[in-house]
Amino acid sequence: MRLLAPSLAALALTACAHAQSKGDQAVIDSVDARYEQTAAIAKQIWDWAEVGYQEDKSSGLLQSTLKDAGFTVEAGVAGIPTAFVASYGSGGPIIAVLAEFDALPGINQDASPDRSPIEGKAAGHACGHNLFGAGSVGAALAIRDWLEETGTPGTIRLYGTPAEEGGSGKVYMVREGLFDDVDIALHWHADDENSAAARTTLANRSAKFRFHGVSAHAAGAPERGRSALDGVESFNYMVNMMREHVPQDARIHYVITKGGIAPNVVPDFAEVFYYARYPNAEGVEEIWTRMEDAARGAALGTGTKVDWEIIHGNNPLLINETLAKMMDEKLREVGGITYTPAEQEFAEEIYKSFDKPGLALGSQSEVQPYSVKLGYGSTDVGDVSYAVPTVGMRAATWVPGTAAHSWQAVAASGTSIGYKGAQVAAKTLTLAAIELYKDPKLRKAARDEFDAARGENYEYKSLLGDRKPPLDYRE
Numbered sequence: 001m002r003l004l005a006p007s008l009a010a011l012a013l014t015a016c017a018h019a020q021s022k023g024d025q026a027v028i029d030s031v032d033a034r035y036e037q038t039a040a041i042a043k044q045i046w047d048w049a050e051v052g053y054q055e056d057k058s059s060g061l062l063q064s065t066l067k068d069a070g071f072t073v074e075a076g077v078a079g080i081p082t083a084f085v086a087s088y089g090s091g092g093p094i095i096a097v098l099a100e101f102d103a104l105p106g107i108n109q110d111a112s113p114d115r116s117p118i119e120g121k122a123a124g125h126a127c128g129h130n131l132f133g134a135g136s137v138g139a140a141l142a143i144r145d146w147l148e149e150t151g152t153p154g155t156i157r158l159y160g161t162p163a164e165e166g167g168s169g170k171v172y173m174v175r176e177g178l179f180d181d182v183d184i185a186l187h188w189h190a191d192d193e194n195s196a197a198a199r200t201t202l203a204n205r206s207a208k209f210r211f212h213g214v215s216a217h218a219a220g221a222p223e224r225g226r227s228a229l230d231g232v233e234s235f236n237y238m239v240n241m242m243r244e245h246v247p248q249d250a251r252i253h254y255v256i257t258k259g260g261i262a263p264n265v266v267p268d269f270a271e272v273f274y275y276a277r278y279p280n281a282e283g284v285e286e287i288w289t290r291m292e293d294a295a296r297g298a299a300l301g302t303g304t305k306v307d308w309e310i311i312h313g314n315n316p317l318l319i320n321e322t323l324a325k326m327m328d329e330k331l332r333e334v335g336g337i338t339y340t341p342a343e344q345e346f347a348e349e350i351y352k353s354f355d356k357p358g359l360a361l362g363s364q365s366e367v368q369p370y371s372v373k374l375g376y377g378s379t380d381v382g383d384v385s386y387a388v389p390t391v392g393m394r395a396a397t398w399v400p401g402t403a404a405h406s407w408q409a410v411a412a413s414g415t416s417i418g419y420k421g422a423q424v425a426a427k428t429l430t431l432a433a434i435e436l437y438k439d440p441k442l443r444k445a446a447r448d449e450f451d452a453a454r455g456e457n458y459e460y461k462s463l464l465g466d467r468k469p470p471l472d473y474r475e
Helices: 007-013 021-031 037-047 057-068 129-150 171-174 226-247 281-302 321-334 341-351 380-386 407-414 416-438 440-454
Strands: 070-075 084-090 095-098 154-160 186-189 198-200 203-212 252-257 271-278 305-314 373-374 390-397
Touching: 007 203, 021 129, 021 416, 037 057, 037 416, 057 070, 057 084, 057 129, 057 171, 070 281, 084 129, 095 129, 095 416, 129 186, 129 198, 154 341, 171 203, 171 305, 171 380, 186 380, 186 416, 203 226, 203 281, 226 252, 226 271, 226 281, 271 281, 281 305, 321 390, 321 416, 321 440, 341 407, 390 416, 407 416, 416 440
Parallel strands: 095 154, 095 186, 186 390, 198 373
Antiparallel strands: 070 084, 084 154, 203 271, 203 305, 252 271
């Protein structure tokens, strides 16, 4: 079952009736007028489903769309071919909008409410980054129009940020100083709810641990072999024992990416890919030191050798309540989305596949209460939030109850349900940016809170060190 994109007339019916002024309603209408463009971009990126640092076509589509609208685009920034910065306007204030577009490997699904893999497709937009990129571009175009029509001084920048999923593309852009002159950064994310809660995230670090052994015939000469897979399994066992002795909010997870080819050949190489997370960077580093010691112990005990490569690392998201409360107001002004009969049928069918969904059908039309809370995911937006005051929101692009990184998220991200959610985000970000351009006191209050939260002697430290972007980490 596939969903047809709703007509502009149907979209107009879903626009929120809570707009506070004729000016805001005009802005909302201008975003709605670009629905077909936003939907087409989101669908095309969903079809391509390019993984981190390989998003050549997806990045190119966003860049060409912005160039056609008069933006100046600098491509290949921070040593990343698919990263870019697109700018329109001049002088300050400078407002940044973040855009992601990478897919997740190994999650393959059609735009269908039942489990329907697409043959030959190796990745899918299970985190909705096709919508993130398209919706952010829609916001940037609407903000450009407003700046031009009102003659307001300032610059709008869209940052094309690759490889959020385990590649930390934004960290390299922060490290390169690309946010140094930005006043405020705005972002959003696909979700199963509409929310502008001030939600922080877990810091995290990942690495590929590579064990090297000695191959031999597993039956004819086992005494001559030293199994690299034994090294990986011993390492995993020790880390799993650690789980009883780490703080409650810690998270550790792994996959064995290489474990040998044939059972009768002692593997001389094996690799395991690890993530460690904690609410602050210091906690991640403490856990990580213990993991490195476990890797060394596993190698010693199995007669193998081990080395590791840090792949990515993100700081936790630094919340800014001054900005979050403003974003919450704008989201409530925009409101949620209303399903068409076809979308409702899709949602009801996919809802049957959930185990203990946390939200009820119908909540896509609501905005969740404002709160301050800890989220257990991680994002490289965290590093941006330590470079510049940053605020985000979430839109109900998925059927309520959907978990991120699931086939159900892939399915909705390729339908009009997802596209409507991207429109909610585009409208909200646009209204937030306009408020920031018009209100210098708001910008100053946000900056004051930001400076106080970082501390007087703050120095930025990346959790991935000084390594270059791992452009091949998905190969």
